[in-house]
Amino acid sequence: MTMSESLAIELQFSGGMELLFDNKKTIHTKVPAHFRQGADSHAVTIRDLIGWMASHLLKERPELFIGPDGSVRSGILVLVNGADWELEGELEYELQDGDEIVFISTLHGG
């Protein structure tokens, strides 16, 4: 597996989250399969994805999406392939090619 390889991911937004992402409900994107951390690299996890989304896709008000700990803000539900991300290892879940990640905001926004 080469470092330049990328994974095709489908991102879905609802409950007001789409407003932060250019008003798009679904984004098909490719994320790098590996992220470099210092000297070594590791397979992309949701933690990496969230940071990557914040820098590449997010259009406005990052404080409404990403929390101080690098996770999503509390009140945002994340589903990985239809299952609660808490069951999939939360931030440490390693993304697979073709994964569908859903972000639902349960907050009123602001």
Add this chain to the structure above:
Amino acid sequence: MSCSVDEPTMTTAEKRAKDRAVHAGFCCKCKTEKSTITIRYAEYCDPCFVFSLDSKFRTALRNARPHRVVNPENLMLAFSGGSCSRSLIHLFNVFHSLPPEVVSNKMHPKVYNEIHVCHIDESSLQEQDQEGLAELSTMGKAREIAESYNYRFHGVHIEDIYDPEWSDSKCFSAVATLVTSLPKDQLAISGQAPDLLSHLAPLPAVSRQDRITKLKALLAACTTLTCKETILSHFRSSLLFQLTKRANCDVLVLGDSATKVAIQIIGLTAIGRGFSLPLETTAISNWVPNCKVLRPLKDSLLKELDIYCRLQNLQTIEGHSADLAYTVQSKAEVKSISRLTEEFITGLDKDFPSTAATVCRTAAKLTAPEVLYQDRCPLCHGPVQKGVKEWKNRITVMTPPNATVEPAKPAGQADDGCCSSNDNSATCCSSGPSNGPSACSSTRQKVDDGDALPFSSMLCYGCLTNLRDLDLKSMGNLSGAEERSFELPPLVAEGIADRLGYKTVEEALAQSTKADPRESLRAQIQEFLIDDDSDGDEEDGQP
């Protein structure tokens, strides 16, 4: 010690934990499917989750209705467009979709008679020009959703609160304006919160645009986002009650989730609405006569309802609640108490998933206050405790203890016969064109008794506290010269008139506008008066 002794000493929680460990990764109900949803440590598969939410909803409904339904009630479902109320409509539909053999069975009458859906369109408050408004309107989408279930739809715009049609009597065509009891130059140094008094003014028929302008003017006079949100929520619930009554419904059903109720409990307590808290958070509330309020989703978390909407493919309306953040002036105002509470509760809920449920259970022990509905607050239509204003004045420190400014002297005791002796006195004394320059304080004393109707003395503690965030500069004062930049809607004006015992809008207006008693006297004896001109004419006409 025998081996069996250990078994009974296990607590229920430990047993459950052990149970869960055995079935880790599998649904806690069917124990055969892989779990996909986790709600408060319990894992469910999709079908079991839908089933459990439905059962929870049915339990809540059963607890709210009598054992034997004799007269089926009409329901009004309040639909905002969000996931909670969207789930509510769908759950009711599932609940009422009985198999034909049950429907035809006369022994099992329908539990509910008719189901109506109502929606309040708040798009006019968004930051948009006139053309953009039509696109933002949520009314069409709400109607579409309601009609897809064959439910009668009732829609109203939030600015219709300024329509006399939406007052309790359907024709209270008057608005209330507020005045402070102190002139502007004394507000800052008076050492006490000024009294708010009200005037009623007739409201001619206004266009929709005028109503939006009026509502925006009121919101602009609120200096904090909390104040704006609170006032809007009062208007929203007033409209919901009106919609319910007009559709001949007996029950208003709200989609408040456990998370929302927990946020309300903390948020409302923080803004001083603790007294009416039980009415605004219990599963059943009987405060408004002939209009029960039901919250059947009070035991379900927001997360559950969001997942339910997703699983059932239920379309919600995006941007259904007005975002007022654009109306605030400074960065510091962007947060409101309800926003902060929301963050607080959801933040806690992330690490401790029982937070919302615990807060709700604790507050469920509160009992509703024993106050008559007649003595309601004109603004929020909630219960009022006696003597809140005196109590508030007693416990509030408005000036620092070592303040150099003198507290304002009561009217009529000023040194020079005017309201104050400082340089600004000209502003005050130049108030009314008919008032002489030295008559200011005495005039004020006089009008204090007759002209204005009381307002702040009728408010509940929550509203009294909330209205402290109104910009006092936007109100007139009793001397009457200043521009009043906002008006309170007919429903509030009606509340004031109601508390004062005026039966009709004419009576209330006559009472409020009797600034010059000679005018009302003149009006009464108008037909007996002989006009100067006509006198002349008559004389001229006589040979």
